Amino acid sequence: MLEFAEGAATNRKTLFVEVILPLAISINYTYRVPFELNDAVTTGKRVVVQFGKSKLYTAIVSAITETAPGKYEAKYILDILDEQPVVTTRQLQFWRWLADYYMCNEGEVMNAALPTALKLASETKVMLNKGFEYDKAALNDKEYLITEALDIQPELTISDIAKLLGQKTVMPILKSLFEKNIINISEEVAERYKPRKRAFLTLNPAYHNQDNLQELFIILEKRAPKQADAVLAYIKLSRQQKVVSKTELLEASGAGESSIKSLVEKEVFFVEEKNVSRLGYNEDEDEIINFVLSDAQQAALNEIRQHFTEKDVVLLHGVTSSGKTQIYIKEIERVMAAGKQVLYLLPEIALTTHVIERLRIYFGNAIGVYHSRFNDNERVEVWQKVLNGEYKVVLGARSSVFLPFNDLGLIIVDEEHETSYKQFDPAPRYNARDAAIYLGNMFGSKVLLGSATPSFESYYNARTGKYGLVELSERYGGVQLPLIQVVSITEETKRKTMQSHFSSVLVQDIYQALDAKEQVILFQNRRGYAPVLMCKVCAYTPKCINCDVSLTYHKHTHKLHCHYCGYKEDSPSVCPACGSTHLEYKGFGTEKVEDELSVLMPEVRLARMDLDTTRSRNSLQNILNSLEEKKIDVLIGTQMVAKGLDFADVTVIGIINADSLLKYPDYRANERSYQMLAQVSGRAGRRDKQGKVVIQTYDPNHRVIRQVIANDYSDLYFTEMEERKSFKYPPYYRIINLDVKHKDPEVLYNQAEYLAGELRKHFGDRVIGPEPPLINRIRNYYIKSIMLKFERDSISIVKAKAIIRETITQFQTTKLSKGSIVQADVDPY
Structure with missing residues (x-):
């Protein structure tokens, strides 16, 4: 039974509801409930409300009261959209915590949490559903008037329709037309989600009698042989499967639509429309495959379960290819047997689509998938199945x-160190790993963090006893860790053995792998063709008109792209500054690596996996499928290739330029470089063959590279933690970043200095800045950053956040703040 706050009321009470609007407002608004809706209103349901002069929104009821707001007269809610709540009380509690911890508003959390199809707004466009035939005589007067208007004008806004009908609230009428499939709605005001339906056929029970069935065949074979074929095909299919869809029968029988329609009219078949999943699962695939853990895996699993008797969070630190996923599966089976739900978090959609194929073998239809590549209807479908406990x-x-989980028993956060768990824009700027730990605490469930290269925060918490710590130091099946060879780009360049961006060592290893019918992954942590286009005469470099960054050249579009705002322009053939034709490309990205390798090895089958090649819905899965089916010899990619991919025949990994990771100006650069290099290296030799990793660098003696070669995470950890402690960085200190933005740099300077000065009155030298960030203008907004560092033990972070909120609010009430945006980012890295 789902837990929902009680909210039903008797008919004549004057009820008020506090609602969460999908807007960045700091206080939730209160509305009055019409008497006729008293019995229907419940916490967690969506209601339609007017906010401002004319805007209509979907809001979530967060509380019900009989107390009117003191400062303003409450407007009435206009409609209730749900028969049952779509948000649970635990979710509302979770939203409140996220808003409080990450210093944002509940409306911003609601925007991030709800699938788009469950959110509504008023200034939306309505249009007729082209190609759908309907009976106008069956419409009421107002519905008919709307359809006639849409025949004349293809699109109408909701305010247009309200004026047309001479009434304020048109939602019920639009909802009716939408449910009849007559209209489409952009940013829908009515329900976006429509279940996917399929026609299923059943044989009239009268023909279960063999004599009657034989008589039917005789008649049909004489008069309508195609119909006889359809009946025969149905009987064969029904012996093999429980239900027969109309589509399956058409395909199996070779009969046409008209034959099936005639059989339905004769009542030989009965047709029933059923909702079916859009998610592509085989309804009958429920096979569970048993496997045996190795001794090391079993020992790790026993240790995890022992820790869970005392601690709520356990960190599994297992080397790459140590079989962490199999341990997860065994723990999932245990929790499922207890009748509880499991949330398995992965950092990348690439990894999600890869792992789901493996997990579905074990859990069949009990497993659901949820990520941003699903369309609106699919996301709502998953939402409803989780809400109903089907997954x-x-x-x-x-x-x-x-x-909307109702009985979580376990949360797994795989690759817990990944930065992809952190949302940077828009608010809430949350970290899913940390949010999952709080969510687990709410449900009293256990949280299992897994990584070959844990984040320093998690490892620190494990070493200090806050979390349980389990180490798994050997690869599954006794496979050896890959052999790592470091190649000096400087030395190879001097000896003239570099071919484009490929050292002689890497080229030789690629050829050896291909000769052995094995596969190769090449890693370059930058997409595009060339990061910089530069004039050799005057050093002019094209920059984005909206951001303070140089434009990246993309060969497939022959345009210069901004990777921050999406701006594009044609690549010039003449320098716009001096008129020179001597323009050259500096640096290189995945596109250039692919282009130059295709020239160097024209016979090799190449593919590229980066943001540019995986934008469409199925492109990512197609690349992974092709790699698994050995249709690809060499895969070139950005950090997407580093995250948990498991392919048996990948034996060589080439890191084209490690320096782009190592030289980044960030206190986490060494930690992240180690993580990336170790994770990429871990893709090699994951079965019975030892893999090889070639790291190309200008600095082969760099400490982090040496630690990667030695697989010495502990040395990295202790070395870096000394520096973190000295310079007041996490995990010893908490960091809150405030970005102040304005379109005028001079105004911004004054605003940021004032805000930093006000914060120093409370926090003293804990306030650092304001300073311009690495990219100090994005989308025409100049940026100044203020960093606040707080000791973990000697100051209340809750009180500190309250003071920061008050200071920002006070700043925003001054004339000086005009035109500014202030964004808070808690735990920003």
């Missing part, structure tokens, strides 16, 4: 923490 396991990316 026992949900596997997904960071937004899965928002799903």
Whole structure:
């Protein structure tokens, strides 16, 4: 039974509801409930409300009271959209915590949490559903008037329709037309979600009698042989499967639509429309495959379960290819047997689509998938199945923490160190790993963090006893860790053995792998063709008109792209500054690596996996399928290739330029470089063959590279933690970043200095800045950053956040703040 706050009321009470609007407002608004809706209103339901002069929104009821708001007269809610709540009380509690911890508003959390199809707004466009035939005589007067108007004008806004009908609230009429499939709605005001339906056929029970069936065949074979074929095909299909769809029967029988329609009219078949899943699962695939854990895996699992008797969070630190996924599966089976739900978080959609194929073998239809590549209807379908308890396991990316679970027993956060768990824009700027730990605490469930290269925060918490710690130091099946060879780009360049961006060592290893019918992954942490286009005469470099960054050249579009705002322009052939034709490309990305390798090895089958090649819905899965089916010899990619991919025949990994990771100006650069290099290396030799990793760098003696070669995470950890402690960085200190933005740099300077000065009155030298960030203008807004560092033990972070909120509010009430945007980012890295 789902837990929902009680909200039903008797008919004549004057009720008020506090609602969460999908807007960045700091206080939730209160509305009055019409008497006729008293019995229907419940916490967690969506209601339609007017906010401002004319805007209509969907809001979530967060509380019900009989107390009117003191400062303003409450407007009435206009409609209730749900028969049952779509948000649970635990979710509302979770939203409040997220808003409080990450210093944002509940409306911003609601925007991130709810699938788009469950959110509504008023200034939307309505149009006729082209190609759908309907009977106008069956419409009422107002519905008819709307359809006639849409025949004349293809699109109408809701305000247009309200004027047309001479009434304020048109939602019920639009909802009716939408449910009849007559209209489509952009940013729908009515329900976006429509179940996917399929026609299923059943044989009239009268023909279960063999004599009657034989008589029917005789008649049909003489008069309508195609109909006889359809009946015969149905009987064969019904012996093999429980239900027969109309589509399956048409395909199996070779009969046409008209034959099936005639059989339905003769009542030989009865037709029933059923909702079916859009998610592509085989309804009958429920096979559970048993496997045996190795001794090391079993020992790790026993240790995890022992820790869970005392601690709520356990960190599994297992080397790459140590079989962490199999341990997860065994723990999922245990929790499912107890009748509880499991949330399995993965950092990337690439990894999600890869892992789901493996997990579905074990859990069949009990597992659901949730990520941003699903369309609106699919996301709502998963939402409803989780709400109804149909999914026992949900596997997904960071937004899965928002799903309406009712009985969570276990949360797994795989690759817990990944930065992909952190949302940077828009608010809430949450970390799904940390949010999952709080979610687990709410449900009293256990949380299992897994990584070969844990984040320093999690490892620190494990070493200090806050979390349980389990180490798994050997690869599954006794496979050896890959052999790592470091190649000096400087030395190879001097010896003239570099071919484009490929050292002689890497080229030789690629050829050896291909000769052995094995596969190769090449890693370059930058997409595009060339990061910089530069004039050789005057050093002019094209920059984005909206952001303070140089434009990246993309060969497939022959345009210069901004990776921050999406701006594009044609690549010039003449320098616009001096008129020179001597323009050259500096640096290189995945596109250039692919282009130059295709020239160097024209016979090799190449593919590229980066943001540009995986934008469409199925492109990512197609690349992974092709790699698994050995249709690809060499896969070139960005960090997407580093995250948990498991392919038996990948034996060589080439890291084209490690320096782009190591030289980044960030206190986490060494930690992240180690994680990335170790994770990429871990893709090699994951079965019975030892893999090889070639790291190309200008600095082969860099400490982090040496630690990667030695697989010495502990040395990295202790070395870096000394520096973190000295320079007041996490995990010893908490960080809150405030970005102040304005379109005028001079105004911004004054605003940021004032705000920093006000904060120093409370926090002193804990306030650092304001300073311009690495990219100090994005989308025409100049940026100044203020960093606040707080000791973990000697100051209340709750009180500190309250003071920061008050200071920002006070700043925003001054004339000086005009035109500014202030964004808070808690735990920003």
